[in-house]
Amino acid sequence: MSSATDCVATLVDHFQKRRPIRAGSLIITVYGDAIAPRGGMVWLGSLSKLVDPIGINERLVRTSVYRLTRETWLQGEKVGRRSYYSLSGPGRRRFEQAFKRVYHGTQPPWSGQWTLVLLTQLEATHRQKVREELEWLGFGHFAPGVLAHPTLDRSEAIAALQEQGAAEEAIVMQTKAMEPLASKPLRLQVRESWNLDALADNYQRFLTQFRPLWKALNEENHLGEEDCFIARTLLIHEYRKVQLRDPQLPDELLPTAWEGRNAHQLCRNIYRTIYQRAERWLDRHLETAEGPLPAPGPNFYQRFGGLE
Template sequence: MARPRRTEDLVPQLLQAVGPRAKSLIITVYGDAILPHGGTAWLGSLIDLMAHFDLSERIVRTSVFRLCKDDWLANTQIGRRSFYRVTESGRERFTAAERRIYAPLARGWDRGWHMLLIGQSAIPAETREKLRRELGWLGFGAVSPTVLTHPSCDEVAVHRLLGELGVADKVVLMKATHDRSGGAAALRDLVRSCWDIDQLESDYAGFLARFRPVWQALDEQETLDPRLCFVLRTLMIHDFRRILLRDPMLPPELLPPDWNGQASRMLTRNLYRLIRRPSESFLMSELKTADGPLPEALQYFYARFGGLDDDRADRAAD
């Protein structure tokens, strides 16, 4: 994306470049912004909020209805107003994504590998296919149709998936350790055969091209517009999330030098920190709950990306 001459030009350019789908964008807004503030919002205020992304009332209503069918959201009717809250299932999915999207920059690796072995006869074919697909979303790579592996998987999310599909007692999940006597070249070849590293590198390069100009434009501003910051924060997290949830988040030792994924995470962290306060101000002025304005963000919000400034601590110090 070319560097815009005015900050007002940022949003139209990014909306065109990112091209978010309404349903997916609402998931981003709930996961990134609404859930840390309790997870509930009045539909009317949500419609007004999503209008800043050029989404019509009809599209928002239709998308929210579909998110209820998919068990992301649930509706509570109070008088003539509808309030949509995150379901327990949705909360679990958001929590799993939270651990990946807002992880600290540095990640340690004990050189261990999780190996998941799928029996061919114990699990119906349809369930096997869904299991492999869902494990792919959790970052597992396929060594063979019945053996999947990951060097640093989210064990909580894996056990939750196995339980949901009813296959916890039909697969073998084990931990292996890489024998360093083997060549590093063979390990790199294995990584490239299990994961599409080149495509991810290209996707992250596109992300950097879209959001580095945003950083440059905003970093030069003395004051930041709250509405602009909220829209940019949402589009950034939405774009980053779409790539990251296809990224196995391999340890640096297994990735090419100057990995674009690490540069993208650093840019996302820095830009998020820059625009977090004004974007939060706008969010809390726009959204309403059954009890009034959104409550303050929960403590876990301030742990994102290894730590954000806590406004409450600032106010206490004044």
């Protein structure tokens, strides 16, 4: 049987063998999971030391942070000879949108309503761009030029269209709830529109990757603080990649045996088990211009329905 330490080493090895190494994506995970709850700013040197054991050296950190700054995710500040980086305004908004999906709790019961967006009046190039943005928000493709979402309301759809300069040309409708809420034809339509089979495969890979760690933690929970930070970072990194493709459909529209539920439970269980030791590691190894990073804000403890 593998120990928890062995499992973490396997996860790191798996990350390092991927080509190309997505250093920028992992740094986004670290900011979203560990740094944002503590004010969002950190010394570049302490960030480098933090991710070095995962296989991202100082040169790669600098290159990735420079790129994230150019893409307006981060903003830099010089204090003496040291560089400090924090989330920019647009970066913080993107983090909040992306990461609230990762840590969500249970969803309320579905009302049975749908928000429909018709893009048939948009010019082809603009229509494609708007469609991609709506799909990122979780809309599914019901028919040519017609996108649908079961939980995002009309005002949120209009706000997204306004950002894309398409509010005057798109048609937005909200349906009335009908019985039954999730008929067999509707479930089949949902399966096709959101490609749930491919999403289920991604969740299954996540489960296969992290179940050995959960089993090991249950049998001997002696994982050190640094390994807890590494495990937590890779856990959220891999889960986030699947979550961002997940439209967060209501339970009523999902298959009975849905891998996404199992993946969420596994991620929550591991996170709750190791997060405190990871936080102690962060307390000692992350610096701002004023000294150690402040403690996490209260929102941090609401993750996964509440951290104990």
